[in-house]
Amino acid sequence: MRKDILKINFTKFKGKEIAIVQGKIVASGNSSKAVFAMAKKQFPQLETKDITLLSVPREKVAIYILIK
Amino acid sequence: MEKYLFPYGFELLENKRVFAFPAVNITLQKENAKNEFSFLVLVDSGAEFSLFTKSDAELLGINIQQGEKVNIGGVTGDKFSAFIHPVIIKIGNEKIKIEAAFSEQNNTPRILGRNPLFSHFFIIFDHKKQNTIFIPRKNKHFEKILYK
Numbered sequence: 001m002r003k004d005i006l007k008i009n010f011t012k013f014k015g016k017e018i019a020i021v022q023g024k025i026v027a028s029g030n031s032s033k034a035v036f037a038m039a040k041k042q043f044p045q046l047e048t049k050d051i052t053l054l055s056v057p058r059e060k061v062a063i064y065i066l067i068k
Numbered sequence: 069m070e071k072y073l074f075p076y077g078f079e080l081l082e083n084k085r086v087f088a089f090p091a092v093n094i095t096l097q098k099e100n101a102k103n104e105f106s107f108l109v110l111v112d113s114g115a116e117f118s119l120f121t122k123s124d125a126e127l128l129g130i131n132i133q134q135g136e137k138v139n140i141g142g143v144t145g146d147k148f149s150a151f152i153h154p155v156i157i158k159i160g161n162e163k164i165k166i167e168a169a170f171s172e173q174n175n176t177p178r179i180l181g182r183n184p185l186f187s188h189f190f191i192i193f194d195h196k197k198q199n200t201i202f203i204p205r206k207n208k209h210f211e212k213i214l215y216k
Contacts, residue, residue, distance in 0.1 A: 010081060049106045054077075055178045
């Protein structure tokens with residue numbers, strides 16, 4: 001296990017959208033827009049690109065293809 | 069040699085088991101828009117194109133319904149519609165205009181697929197050291213090493 005990597009409790013955040021600021025989870029919810037707004041409210045001084053959004057997978061594997 | 073090295077982006081912890089994911093930090097921007105938004109996205113060589121969510125489109129100021137509609141299916145049998153829109157993606161210092169799909173849902177994964185990004189970079193998954201390495205294709209030196 002790497003020490004510098006973001007660690008996410010899968011049971012808690014499965015399928016959730018999370019916002020990360022300086023390596024820490026600062027907000028979570030069901031949509032990136034709402035989660036970004038929550039994070040921006042906490043850190044109004046940050047630029048938009050300084051708040052990272054991550055969609056925590058629902059499953060540990062997902063492959064997507066175009067349906068012709 | 070110019071390269072961008074991304075340590076695996078995150079680990080999921082469940083029942084004392086750890087799953088590491090090859091996610092990379094990118095920024096996304098609507099064409100001619102001022103703000104860039106940062107996302108941690110899974111690099112997925114099995115995906116034909118890059119996929120983002122409906123809410124991501126709203127965040128970027130994109131009217132999702134104005135794009136070309138496509139149907140998408142996953143290996144688990146789930147199906148949904150998405151809409152194609154041009155966006156500016158930044159990986160390392162490289163800014164590239166791509167066509168990305170935006171799902172009509174919010175509960176779909178956010179992934180970086182092959183088309184067209186895998187044509188702009190050589191991408192190496194170093195699973196042992198848990199790094200994903202992007203080498204710009206314009207780097208002819210690396211291409212020579214690969215194909216000599």
